[in-house]
Amino acid sequence: MTARKPFWETKSLNQMTVPEWESLCDGCGLCCLVRFEDEDTGEIIPTRVHCQLFDEHRCTCKDYANRKKTVPDCIKLTPHNIETLEWMPPSCAYRRLHEGKTLPLWHPLITGDRESVHQAGVSVRDQTVSELSFSDPEDALDFVATDLMYDKSDVDWDPEEP
Known part of the structure; x- marks a missing residue:
């Protein structure tokens, strides 16, 4: 009997259900960082400063369902905008994908x-500071972190090591 391929290998991003789409998020937190x-x-400058709704230990949004109300410029990823981001x-x-x-x-x-994702050292867990820590948003530029945007897809990771 042939093993069934996982959905991400058989469907395009446009064909995925909402739960499938949401499950693609690895929880690294990199998309929740403040950028300039x-x-x-036109260069994008990433920082170690996270959105006010980001939980820096769990690497999740504290109010995902309502995030646009608190953070109007939060970008919702969709199959239609991923290529522009x-x-x-x-x-x-x-x-x-x-x-x-x-x-x-x-x-x-x-x-x-x-x-x-955390065990592999790919996430920003406990490595960031909240944007609410600054009275002037430009102060986030003191926390520039270009190293966070390196491709970590092929990190040397042993799932047997804690």
Whole structure:
């Protein structure tokens, strides 16, 4: 008997159900970081400053269902806008699948464990500060973190090590 392929290998992003789409999120938290755009070059500058709704330990939104009410400029990822969001990290499942790549070995859909993204060192768990810590939003530029945007898809990760 042939094993059934997982949905992310058989469906396009447009064909996925809402639960399938949502399950692609690995919980790294990289998309919840404050970014700036250089006005001269258009370069995206990531920081270690997270959105006010981001739980820095759980790496989840504290009010996901209502986030747009509190953070109007929060961007909802969809199959229709993923190609325009070039600032998404290279390890992001949405971006990877859109680009025709596979999920990383540490991805929770592969491992069956939501902690694997943290164990692999890919997430921003406990490495960020809230945007609410600053009276001037520009102060977040003191926390520039270009290292967070490196492609961590192929990190040397041993699932047997804690």
